[in-house]
Amino acid sequence: MSVKVIGASLPNIPWQDKPDNLRPVWRYGGNPIIGRNPSPGVARIFNSAVLPYKDGYVGVFRGEQTDGVPHIYLGFSADGIKWDFQTEKIPFTDGGGQPFMPRYAYDPRLVEIEGVYYIIWCQDFFGASIGMAKTVDFKTFTRLENPFIPFNRNAVLFPRKINGTFRLLSRPSDSGHTPFGDIFISESPDMEFWGRHRHVMSRGPAWWESVKIGAGSAPIETDQGWLIFYHGVTGTCNGFVYSMGGALLDLEQPSVVKARCKNFLLTPEEWYEERGFVPNVLFPCAALCDADTGRIAIYYGAADSYVGMAFTTADDVIGYIKRNNELSEDDTGTGRR
Secondary structure (H helix, E strand, O other): OOOOEOOOOOOOOOOOOOOOOOOOOEEOOOOOOEOOOOEOOEEEEEEEEEEEEOOEEEEEEEEEEOOOOEEEEEEEEOOOOOOEEEEEEOOEEOOOOOEOOOOOEEEEEEEEEOOEEEEEEEEEOOOEEEEEEEEOOOOOEEEOOOOOOOOEEEEEEOOOOEOOEEEEEEEEOOOOOOOOOOEEEEEEOOOOOOEEEEEEEOOOOOHHHOOEEEEOOOOEEEOOEEEEEEEEEEEEOOEEEEEEEEEEEOOOOOOOEEEEEOOOOEOOOOHHHHOOOOOOEEEEEEEEEOOOOOEEEEEEEEOOOEEEEEEEEHHHHHHHHHHOEOOOHHHHOOOOO
């Protein structure tokens, strides 16, 4: 098959050719790309997001401080692999330019829409909920209204408006490490008021996503649908295990799932995924894509201690998703009840 990716050219995308195996997604041989104690006062960076910026790349990074409180830090890279981090937390302000810092912030995503860069993260809003901010220059960062009341996590914006409105994936939750969860989508005309909520995907029947699921990287637009990478969680006698799955959503009605892979794309197998502060976690948060070649570079958090990178192509991964497609009634409906 030949998938058409709808997006920008990215000729300097990080890349490593596929090794001699049959897997649709393969790990970077230099993993982890970010190790422990990456900058002063930060013990671990993981669950972070990256976008092309100017001649290189910019990233928003979950920095677990040495006092145990997570905040978001900014980083820049020429090649998307080796990173220079700013030592101070991102200085968020309110609409009047006054300091307005979250008490804590973690698991950020980064999405560009019409020249504006949006940062989305989980924070304290009298309980775990979603925080948002925007920037055009990565120098000033203005907080937006929180889109939802508690409890909610794993919010990810689509990289363009759909039928004139912004779209946001999220995973309603509870106040703890939720032992349940489905992915929903919401709509906004202005990034302030959110509604028309629809169900997208339920946790799956497969063992690796039987407890909960959550959106990962920003959707990638293709002629086959919106390609999403998400995390699926299973429970074991030794705790949760986080793996990466893949699905295709309808381009104009993304609450409808067109295809969903019954198999994981990656599951913890390497030492940096199995061993760390929280073992057995593989948590995708960003995916770069070159529209010319269909090459995709995926960034994922590993064991709440490191950042790893994996690669695929639109042809490889969408072909694999379609060959291993398994949909439920909840997936194929419009998500409205």
